Amino acid sequence: MMVPASSREPRYAQVAADLRASIKAGEFGEGAQLPTETMLCARYGISRFTVREALRRLQAEGLISRRRGSGSIVSGATQRLRQPLSDLGELLQYAADSQFSFEDRGLVTLTGARAEELGVVDGSPWHHLYGLRRISPGGAAIAATDVYIHPDLSGHVPALKTGPLTLFKQLGELGGFRIGQVIQNINAAAAGSQEALALGIPRRAPVLRIVRIYRDERGRIVEISVSSHPAELFTYSMHIDRS
Amino acid sequence: MMVPASSREPRYAQVAADLRASIKAGEFGEGAQLPTETMLCARYGISRFTVREALRRLQAEGLISRRRGSGSIVSGATQRLRQPLSDLGELLQYAADSQFSFEDRGLVTLTGARAEELGVVDGSPWHHLYGLRRISPGGAAIAATDVYIHPDLSGHVPALKTGPLTLFKQLGELGGFRIGQVIQNINAAAAGSQEALALGIPRRAPVLRIVRIYRDERGRIVEISVSSHPAELFTYSMHIDRS
DNA sequence: CCCGCAAATTTGTCCGGACTTCTTGCGGTG
DNA sequence: CACCGCAAGAAGTCCGGACAAATTTGCGGG
Numbered sequence: 001m002m003v004p005a006s007s008r009e010p011r012y013a014q015v016a017a018d019l020r021a022s023i024k025a026g027e028f029g030e031g032a033q034l035p036t037e038t039m040l041c042a043r044y045g046i047s048r049f050t051v052r053e054a055l056r057r058l059q060a061e062g063l064i065s066r067r068r069g070s071g072s073i074v075s076g077a078t079q080r081l082r083q084p085l086s087d088l089g090e091l092l093q094y095a096a097d098s099q100f101s102f103e104d105r106g107l108v109t110l111t112g113a114r115a116e117e118l119g120v121v122d123g124s125p126w127h128h129l130y131g132l133r134r135i136s137p138g139g140a141a142i143a144a145t146d147v148y149i150h151p152d153l154s155g156h157v158p159a160l161k162t163g164p165l166t167l168f169k170q171l172g173e174l175g176g177f178r179i180g181q182v183i184q185n186i187n188a189a190a191a192g193s194q195e196a197l198a199l200g201i202p203r204r205a206p207v208l209r210i211v212r213i214y215r216d217e218r219g220r221i222v223e224i225s226v227s228s229h230p231a232e233l234f235t236y237s238m239h240i241d242r243s
Numbered sequence: 244m245m246v247p248a249s250s251r252e253p254r255y256a257q258v259a260a261d262l263r264a265s266i267k268a269g270e271f272g273e274g275a276q277l278p279t280e281t282m283l284c285a286r287y288g289i290s291r292f293t294v295r296e297a298l299r300r301l302q303a304e305g306l307i308s309r310r311r312g313s314g315s316i317v318s319g320a321t322q323r324l325r326q327p328l329s330d331l332g333e334l335l336q337y338a339a340d341s342q343f344s345f346e347d348r349g350l351v352t353l354t355g356a357r358a359e360e361l362g363v364v365d366g367s368p369w370h371h372l373y374g375l376r377r378i379s380p381g382g383a384a385i386a387a388t389d390v391y392i393h394p395d396l397s398g399h400v401p402a403l404k405t406g407p408l409t410l411f412k413q414l415g416e417l418g419g420f421r422i423g424q425v426i427q428n429i430n431a432a433a434a435g436s437q438e439a440l441a442l443g444i445p446r447r448a449p450v451l452r453i454v455r456i457y458r459d460e461r462g463r464i465v466e467i468s469v470s471s472h473p474a475e476l477f478t479y480s481m482h483i484d485r486s
Numbered sequence: 487c488c489c490g491c492a493a494a495t496t497t498g499t500c501c502g503g504a505c506t507t508c509t510t511g512c513g514g515t516g
Numbered sequence: 517c518a519c520c521g522c523a524a525g526a527a528g529t530c531c532g533g534a535c536a537a538a539t540t541t542g543c544g545g546g
Contacts, residue, residue, distance in 0.1 A: 010499060036526060047501045052527085065424065067460055068527045069508035076462070088483055181308065182483045188431035188451040188474040206449035206474075208431040217310055217485070219319065231431040231449075238481070240331055240425045242460070243528090253529060279496060290531045295497085311497040312539030486498090489546080499536070506529070515520075 012053035015044055019054065023063060023074055034064060034072040060087065062239040088179060098142065101162045102131025107151065118148070118224050119183075119213055126224070127154045129167075132198060133227070142233050144198045148224040168214050168223050180217035186210050186236060195228050206231040255296035258287055262297065266306060266317055277307060277315040304330065305482040331422060341385065344405045345374025350394065361391070361467050362426075362456060369467070370397045372410075375441060376470070385476050387441045391467040411457050411466055423460035429453050429479060438471050449474040 019034070028034060035043065040051045055072060058064045066072045105128040115122045126148035132141040147167060149157060156174040160167060172178055190204040199207075207228040214223040262277070271277060278286065283294045298315060301307045309315045348371040358365045369391035375384040390410060392400060399417040403410060415421055433447040442450075450471040457466040 012499080038526080049500060049502090053499085055527095065462065066527070067509080069510075069525075071509095071526060073462075088485055178485070180485055184481050184483070186429055186451070186479040186481075187477065188449040188472075190449045190474070206431040206433050208429070208451075219308065219316075229431075231433070234430060236429040238427050238429075240427070242331060242421070242423050255529080281496080292530060292532090296529085298497095309497065310539075311537065312495075314496060314539090487546105489544105491542105491544090493540100493542080495538100495540070497536105497538080499534100501534080502532095504529100504531080507527085509526080510524085512523085513521095516518090 011046055012050045012057070015040070015046065015050065015054035016057045018044075019058060020061075020063065023058075028074050030074055030076050032074050034074065036071060059241060062241070065241065088182065097164075098133050098135050099137055099162070099164060100131055100133045100145070100167070102129045102145075102147065102160075102167075104128075104157060105130055107154070108148075110148065118211060118226070120148075120221065120224070125151050127151055127157055129157070129160075131162075141199050143227045143229045144195050145225055145227040147226075150220070150222050153222065167225075171222060172216075175222075177216040177222070179214065180219065181215045183213040183215075184210055185213075188231075189228070191228065191230075199228070199230050201230050208234050208236065210236070254289055255293045255300070258283070258289065258293065258297035259300040261287075262301060263304075263306065266301075271317050273317055273319050275317050277317065279314060302484060305484070308484065331425065340407075341376050341378050342380055342405070342407060343374055343376045343388070343410070345372045345388075345390065345403075345410075347371075347400060348373055350397070351391075353391065361454060361469070363391075363464065363467070368394050370394055370400055372400070372403075374405075384442055386470045386472045387438050388468055388470045390469075393463070393465050396465065410468075414465060415459075418465075420459040420461075420465070422457065423462065424458045426456040426458075427453055428456075431474075432471070434471065434473075442471070442473050444473050451477050451479065453479070 022028060034040075034055075037048055037051050037055070040046075040054075041048050044051070055064065055066065059066055059072075062075060064072050065075050107125050108128040109123060109125050110118060110120055111123055115124070120126070127150075129147040129149065131145055131147070133143040133145060134141055149167075149171065153171055153175055156171060159174055160170050168179060187209055189207055189209045191199065191201055191207045193203050195207065196203040196205060201207075207230060210225075210227045210229070212225045212227070213221060214225075216222050265271060277283075277298075280291055280294050280298070283289075283297075284291050287294070298307065298309065302309055302315075305318055307315050308318050350368050351371040352366060352368050353361060353363055354366055358367070363369070370393075372390040372392065374388055374390070376386040376388060377384055392410075392414065396414055396418055399414060402417055403413050411422060430452055432450055432452045434442065434444055434450045436446050438450065439446040439448060444450075450473060453468075453470045453472070455468045455470070456464060457468075459465050
């Protein structure tokens with residue numbers, strides 16, 4: 001009703017987007033109560049099922065919290081200060097807010113501990129890229145990243161462009177598949193000498209290392225990235241809600 | 244029907260638990276296809292709504308992946324090797340698999356950068372505990388943890404017990420409230436001299452630092468914990484699924 | 487034997503309704 | 517004034533049905 005939108009995306013997503021925009025525009029301040037489910041049904045002219053699906057998304061994003069018998073209230077701003085990256089959209093958005101420049105390093109073979117760490121079969125070949133991520137094109141690097149791309153997609157590597165688009169998204173469009181799942185493994189490590197040089201930090205300084213394994217809808221590994229962030233510059237934040 | 248169970252928990256949760264047990268018992272191997280939604284409806288004598296809610300939970304846990312037109316398949320075991328801790332149950336379970344011993348350090352006042360890091364008001368008082376987490380009672384420490392408890396709950400601190408139960412769960416039972424939300428902030432840091440000593444690692448060695456802010460259902464901060472894990476011993480793993 | 491199209495299968499979206507459980511506020515009672 | 521119980525309100529659970537979109541399967545033709 002009040003949400004024309006692309007109509008190619010489901011109704012609940014349109015409603016969620018509309019409510020999200022309202023909240024971010026300040027229409028509902030921190031701690032304010034959202035309209036009840038019944039009221040939203042009337043307002044958008046949709047069933048309660050669709051309203052609940054939309055609210056479920058917002059809750060998963062940490063934007064609202066809901067309590068039986070009480071209502072839905074907007075979560076405090078402090079609770080969503082930092083990068084959540086807990087859903088696919090946010091993960092892609094984070095990448096869009098920064099610039100990734102890389103160079104092609106050709107085929108490599110992953111073996112031994114390195115293969116096990118990345119969860120690939122020992123001795124398998126991968127196409128290796130190396131690059132730096134920055135907030136602004138001229139600024140300091142916030143991460144040094146090794147990327148390993150499945151050799152079946154090697155042909156598309158020359159077409160990959162530096163910029164705000166994620167490599168995964170570009171690969172998906174070039175190869176004709178969609179993102180299915182991302183697994184993130186996070187741990188601490190001491191910076192290697194190359195990393196330290198690239199990031200401008202002392203050798204063996206602590207870094208946050210994030211290994212992301214990207215799979216398509218069939219569960220096949222398409223891309224693996226290993227990012228090292230200087231300890232002071234990066235905090236990974238996430239929330240867990242009841243139910 | 245086939246799931247008697249406590250009946251105090253919703254039907255979809257019982258079905259989810261039953262399917263989870265079947266999968267972990269090996270009834271459906273890695274990559275195997277689960278019965279279709281219609282079949283599960285018949286098998287449990289429930290509506291498709293309830294089946295879908297159960298499957299939604301399993302998908303959120305990363306146990307299965309689903310594709311329109313294709314079915315639900317059991318995710319690979321390699322995808323759930325490490326600690327996910329992406330839902331409340333898993334977070335509590337992780338704690339239950341280890342032992343936390345602590346000592347009471349009385350009231351402290353959090354100020355300045357420390358207060359900001361933990362997301363509390365500058366100068367507010369908190370009840371401070373300090374302890375070590377181990378896999379087995381005699382083994383090496385896997386984490387050094389500072390815990391800050393809201394002063395309103397100070398009276399319950401003497402009743403807290405060392406062991407597998409989480410402090411939060413104990414506090415909830417003592418204070419008569421339930422868990423609502425947990426926020427986790429993860430970053431890398433260099434071990435301080437006290438941490439290094441307690442964990443048996445070199446000073447300034449990299450550690451994974453996890454700050455967890457526990458809130459009750461009303462959104463009030465009840466407990467904050469700051470855990471430092473030796474880099475080699477701990478990897479935080481999580482998955483993100485489409486939709 | 488391979489390709490393309492149609493049909494069957496399976497999950498995704500959406501509706502309307504009913505009942506349950508929890509919260510909140512109101513008013514009556516002691 | 518403090519306490520208790522009750523009623524209204526709100527989200528949670530569950531049902532049955534319908535259609536849509538994506539995938540797989542099988543059939544028929546080349």
